[in-house]
Every structure is written in structure tokens, then in C-alpha cells.
Amino acid sequence: MRTHFCGLVDEALIGQTVTLCGWADVARNLGGLCFIDLRDHEGIVQIVAEPSDAEGNAQVLAAAAQVGYEDCLRITGIVRARHAVNDKIRTGKVEVVATKIELLNKAEPLPFHAHENPGEDIRLKYRYLDLRRPEMQQKMRTRIRLVQALRRWLDGRGFQDIETPILTKATPEGARDFLVPARMHEGEFYALPQSPQLFKQILMMAGFDRYYQIARCFRDEALRADRQLEFTQLDMEFAWVSERDVQDTVEVMIRDVFREVMGVELANPFPRMTYAEAMRRFGSDKPDLRFSMEFTDIAELVKHCEFKVFTDWANHEDGRVVALRVPGAATLSRKQIDDYAAHAAKHGAKGLAWMKVEDAGKGRDGINSPIAKFLDDATLAAIVQAAAATTGDLIFFGAATYKTASDFMGALRLKLGKDLGMVSEGWAPLWVTDFPMFEWDEEESRFVALHHPFTAPAVDDIADLRANAKTAVSRGYDMVLNGAEIGGGSIRIHSSAMQSAVFDLLGIGAEEAELKFGFLLDALKYGAPPHGGIAFGIDRIAALMAGTESIRDVIAFPKTTTAQCLMTGAPSPIPDAQLAEVHVAVRPKAKA
Known part of the structure; x- marks a missing residue:
């Protein structure tokens, strides 16, 4: 035509x-x-x-x-x-x-103009019109170029593109499964894969050595700007490797792909930081290094002060009291400070103490803070000195369990950096390594895997792992870019005995492990090689490249934050006759 x-x-x-x-x-x-x-x-x-x-x-x-x-x-x-x-x-x-x-x-009058940016609900209802907009065309084409560049790179280096099943077995991987009733097996269900994790490990045991797949994955979890119910990831797995073998290979790949798609030169090599260091300095396992605000731990300075919130957590076995200096922010109003306290509360804070250094040379008289009356002159001076605060600075304080204080102060740091224009232009990649093997779940009174239950511990001795489970370090690693985790991976467990021990520590008994993972435990017995891999979030990388905050802008047909497709009306009711074919009955809605 x-x-x-x-x-x-x-x-x-x-x-x-x-x-x-x-x-x-x-x-x-x-x-x-x-x-x-x-x-x-x-x-x-x-x-x-x-x-x-x-x-x-x-x-x-x-x-x-x-x-x-x-x-x-x-x-x-x-x-x-x-x-x-x-x-x-x-x-x-x-x-x-x-x-x-x-x-x-002939086009009928449109609900919005291609050069407008209407509300997201309108954009998603008329997604075909939204995608016509030059801005959206450019974002989607960035994603297309990214996937093309990744495929060229991998195909040219001997990686084998192998598809894995979409209808599979429900296994615990950290989120809820989407379940599919099996018509030919009454009362039984398939699950949509949260990732191809177990299949790619088994491919290594089957001798394929270097695998990749642009894989669709499904997780029934709450949606936000960087999460969707269905998403796309680049899945990779290597046999006969250590951590650095995987990391060095994919670092070159990401550097080459950014050069090809964006004309950008990323750091060579990427900086490296342990999980413990990242949490200590930035309160996040995916710190944004484009600005330099760091935490100062002050528990030792406030153990005997009269401010009970500080002393309680400073003397708690798992407590943390941390200060965050915000340069030049003493001009913030009380309302602005209260807004930041509300933001911290969303991430677990029960309060947010603060201190304005209005004149560093005047000692107590130069401090404006509602908690100053609880601190003696020596403690006030020690805090200001430890935080390296000078005239015109604002100090925020967090006190809670180590994890909670780190989480809400890390979220506060990120918001302050963006709001106050501290984030520089450019790209700041980072490797975060040596993640904890387990987290303790207070509600369930058991350990849960920080990455997933197939991640290898740093120790090879099962007795050592059992004895030191709380402090055990895994062989997991994440690639971070501009404060976003774009890839996560690990060296996997390749011993059936170790895998069984990890299941046991996670509260998965022998009978349950055999029921859910018997095929994996069997496969590990027949000469499984050391292997490891990584998965990259295509949607997240594309969003970073396209300069957008939401991955919905680089997904052709995304769901809303309420997990709906406004264009097609999904999800929708299913007729009783169709439900009967798959042996499913819908329970009546509970009364309000």
C-alpha cells in the first residue's frame, strides 16, 4: 500500500x-x-x-x-x-x-488528543490510542531495541534459547501463584510460573551449559510502579561457574547493550558492595549512588540519654539508632518535615525525630529540635560532630529494629534526594553481594529465604549452616542501577543433602519437600554440576532507558494498580457451565 x-x-x-x-x-x-x-x-x-x-x-x-x-x-x-x-x-x-x-x-471524535497526557485510567482504557502517541511509540521502541540487542549479544556468545513450561507445578517462590484448573484432572491445578527457576537449573543438569530465555513470569501480588502481575525477564543460567564468572559475563553484556541502545558508557568495572555495607551506609540493598547522603550510627552516643526512644533501641540487641544529615535543609518548614515523617511512617516509622543546626558555632543555642531538651550538651555536640553537620543542615533520626530503621530511613533518604534536587544525571551501576541466607519471619516464627530456597549458602558444611542460620551469608548477588534492582541471581545449591537441609531450615519438612520438590531433589543426586545464574527485569531496564518512573509505560498492555485491564475488562466473571467443565465452583461473596 x-x-x-x-x-x-x-x-x-x-x-x-x-x-x-x-x-x-x-x-x-x-x-x-x-x-x-x-x-x-x-x-x-x-x-x-x-x-x-x-x-x-x-x-x-x-x-x-x-x-x-x-x-x-x-x-x-x-x-x-x-x-x-x-x-x-x-x-x-x-x-x-x-x-x-x-x-x-474516518476517525470518530477521540477521547483525548495524541499530544495530550490524560489520566492513566483513560490511557489504559483506550490503550491503542495511547500507544499511537509519539511519546509512547518512542518508549516502546526503546524496549524493542533493548530486547533485540540482548538477543544478538547472547546468540553471538553461545547461549541457547530454550523455552520452559507456562503450565507448571505450584512451588513456593516468595509470592502467590496464579492457579489454572486442570480440566482433565478433576480437583487439580497447574500454576503459572513465577520464574523458570527450577527448569533452568535442571537444564544445567541436562548438559546445556549456557541457557537464556526472554521469559513471561506471573506473580499474584500487589501492584505498584515497578511491579505487574505478569512481567518479562531475561533468564540466564550457567554450568560450572562461580559468582564472578556469572557477574563478569553479564556485566559486559549490560555495558555493551547500554552502549548500543543508549550510546551510554557505564562504569568499567561496576562498583561492588556487600549487603551489610549497603544497609549500613544507605539503608537499602539497592542504593542510588547518584547522590552521596549516608547514615551515621549513633547508638553508642545515646545509650544513656534521657530520650527513651533512643535509649530503648540503642540498648536493644537488634536495635539501631541512625542519623541522616541533609545538607542545607534547615530551611524546611515544619509542615515539610511533617510530610517527610508521614512518608517514613508508610515504610514502618513510628516517629521521626529531627534537628536543625541553625548555627553550629553556638552549641545548644544554635540547635532547633523538639528532642534537644532530652540531650545534654556533650551528647548534642557529639551527634552534630558524628553526623558532620554544619550551619544550615538538618538531621533526621531513625530508631527501631535494625531492619525497620534501615528501611524507613532508606526510603526517606531516597525521597529527600529527589525532592531536593540532589540526584545527579547519568548512570550509577552497582553490584550488591553477600546477601543474608535467611530472614526471620516474626509472624510465622520461622526463617524465610531472602532470595529463594535454591540459593547456595557461602558455607559447604550443613552442620555449620544449621548452627549459624541467623547470620548465614548466601552466594546471592544483585545488579543495581540508579537505585533500582535490575537483576538478581545466585550460585545454586547443587547437592541434594544441602538442598534438603535448607528446606528443613525454612520449615519445609521431608514429606512436603518430596511432594513439592521431589523431582529437583532426585535430579541433584545424579551428578548435578555447580551452576548459577541471574534474571534481569526487562520492564525495569526499559523504563530506566526510556526515562519513565513506571514500567506500565514500557509494557504494551499493562494492568492497573487494582490488577485490571481497563481495555478488555479483565478479569471478568465466567459462566457456570464453563466453570463446571473445569470442576470449579465460585463461593458466594461474603457479606460486608
Whole structure:
């Protein structure tokens, strides 16, 4: 239907006849002279319908005069140099003088204009119109280039693209499974995979050595800006490797892909930081290193002060009292400080103490703080000195369990950095290593895996692991970029005995382990090689590359934060007859 794309018409085509297809981005009727900006996925070109002696020109002008916004058109014309050059578009030095205009489909009045940015609900309901917008076209094309670059890199280095099942067995991997009733097996269910984890491990045992897959994964969990019910990840697994073998390979891959897609040179090598150091300095296992605010632990300074919140946690076995200096922030109003306290509360804080250093040379008289009256002069001076605070600085304090204080102060640090313009431009990659093997779940009174239950511990001795489970370190690692975890992986357990021991520590008894993971435990007995891997979040990397906060902007058809597809109306009720085929009955809704 066409000879060229709109956005690729250039000076090399001057004097030639072209046929273009696209949508009317703008149509201007000046009375005897009409202009149409014709748009396709490559861009926009200006079409001109003008008076001339050529036969049929009246029909061209008449057709151009009737063109409306987003009408679907096919236009034939002659390319010529443009008198008024438009440097803002790629085709700005040329225009096409129309000799034929065909209306392929008339557009009804649209719910929003392509150059508007309406509310997200409207955008998702009319996603096909939203995706036509040049801004969204650019974001989606960034994602496409990312996936193409990854595939080229992996295919060129001997990685084997192998598909794994979508209908599989329900296994605990940290989130709820999506369940699919099995029609041919009454009362039984498949699960949609949270990841291809076990299958890719078994591929290593099967001798495929280097595997990858652009995999669709499913997790029935709460949605937010960087989470969706269904998402895409680059899954990779290597046999006969250590941590550095995996890390060094994928670091080169990410560096090469960013160079190809973005023209960006990432650090070489990436900085490295242990989990313990990251939590101590930044309160996060994915710290944003584009700004430098760091924590100062002050528990030793406040163990005997009169401020009970500080003393309680400073003397608690698992407590933490931490200070965060915010340079030049003493000008923040009380309302602004209260807003930051509310933000910290969302992440677990029960309160947020603060201190303004209005004049560092005046000692107590230069301090403005509601907690200053509980601190003697020596303690006040020690805190200011330890935090390296100077005149005009603000200090926030967090006191709670080590994890809780780290979490809410880490979230506070991130918000302050963004709000106060501290985050620099550019890219800050990081490896975070040596994650804890387990976390203690207070509600369930048991250990849970910090990564997943197939991650190898740093120790090979099972007795040692059992004796020191609370402090055990895993062979897990994450790749972080600009404060976002873009990839996570580990060396896997390749011993059946060790895997059984880890299951036991996680409260998965022998009978349950055999029921859920018997196939894995069996496979580990038959010469399983040392192996490890990593998975990268395609949606998160694409969002970073496209410069957007939400992964919904780089997913063609995402769900809302309430887990709905507004365009199709999913999820939706299923007729009783169809439910009966899969042996499912829906329980009545509980009364409010």
C-alpha cells in the first residue's frame, strides 16, 4: 500500500513520487491551501494540497479539506524541498505535494488528543490510542531495541534459547501463584510460573551449559510502579561457574547493550558492595549512588540519654539508632518535615525525630529540635560532630529494629534526594553481594529465604549452616542501577543433602519437600554440576532507558494498580457451565 514510511522521507527523495500511509496528526485548511501532518510509527512528514493546473487537483484539495484528526489516510505525492525548514522533526527539510488523497478510515471524535497526557485510567482504557502517541511509540521502541540487542549479544556468545513450561507445578517462590484448573484432572491445578527457576537449573543438569530465555513470569501480588502481575525477564543460567564468572559475563553484556541502545558508557568495572555495607551506609540493598547522603550510627552516643526512644533501641540487641544529615535543609518548614515523617511512617516509622543546626558555632543555642531538651550538651555536640553537620543542615533520626530503621530511613533518604534536587544525571551501576541466607519471619516464627530456597549458602558444611542460620551469608548477588534492582541471581545449591537441609531450615519438612520438590531433589543426586545464574527485569531496564518512573509505560498492555485491564475488562466473571467443565465452583461473596 505504501512505498515509504512517513518519518523516513528525506532530501534524497526530492523529485520522486511516493505513496505514504498514516494518521492525520494535524490538518490545517487555509482556504485553497491545505496542510496535513501525516504520522506513522517512524515519524511525521508535511503534506501539501495546493492549487495548480494539474488535472484532478480540485479533487485533491476537496479531499484534504475534509481530513479530520486521526483519520487513516493513504497519500501519493511528489517530494520537494520545504521553504520553511522545521528543525524539530527528521523530515523537516522536505514536504510532499499531494497528487492523490485516499480516506481509508474516518476517525470518530477521540477521547483525548495524541499530544495530550490524560489520566492513566483513560490511557489504559483506550490503550491503542495511547500507544499511537509519539511519546509512547518512542518508549516502546526503546524496549524493542533493548530486547533485540540482548538477543544478538547472547546468540553471538553461545547461549541457547530454550523455552520452559507456562503450565507448571505450584512451588513456593516468595509470592502467590496464579492457579489454572486442570480440566482433565478433576480437583487439580497447574500454576503459572513465577520464574523458570527450577527448569533452568535442571537444564544445567541436562548438559546445556549456557541457557537464556526472554521469559513471561506471573506473580499474584500487589501492584505498584515497578511491579505487574505478569512481567518479562531475561533468564540466564550457567554450568560450572562461580559468582564472578556469572557477574563478569553479564556485566559486559549490560555495558555493551547500554552502549548500543543508549550510546551510554557505564562504569568499567561496576562498583561492588556487600549487603551489610549497603544497609549500613544507605539503608537499602539497592542504593542510588547518584547522590552521596549516608547514615551515621549513633547508638553508642545515646545509650544513656534521657530520650527513651533512643535509649530503648540503642540498648536493644537488634536495635539501631541512625542519623541522616541533609545538607542545607534547615530551611524546611515544619509542615515539610511533617510530610517527610508521614512518608517514613508508610515504610514502618513510628516517629521521626529531627534537628536543625541553625548555627553550629553556638552549641545548644544554635540547635532547633523538639528532642534537644532530652540531650545534654556533650551528647548534642557529639551527634552534630558524628553526623558532620554544619550551619544550615538538618538531621533526621531513625530508631527501631535494625531492619525497620534501615528501611524507613532508606526510603526517606531516597525521597529527600529527589525532592531536593540532589540526584545527579547519568548512570550509577552497582553490584550488591553477600546477601543474608535467611530472614526471620516474626509472624510465622520461622526463617524465610531472602532470595529463594535454591540459593547456595557461602558455607559447604550443613552442620555449620544449621548452627549459624541467623547470620548465614548466601552466594546471592544483585545488579543495581540508579537505585533500582535490575537483576538478581545466585550460585545454586547443587547437592541434594544441602538442598534438603535448607528446606528443613525454612520449615519445609521431608514429606512436603518430596511432594513439592521431589523431582529437583532426585535430579541433584545424579551428578548435578555447580551452576548459577541471574534474571534481569526487562520492564525495569526499559523504563530506566526510556526515562519513565513506571514500567506500565514500557509494557504494551499493562494492568492497573487494582490488577485490571481497563481495555478488555479483565478479569471478568465466567459462566457456570464453563466453570463446571473445569470442576470449579465460585463461593458466594461474603457479606460486608
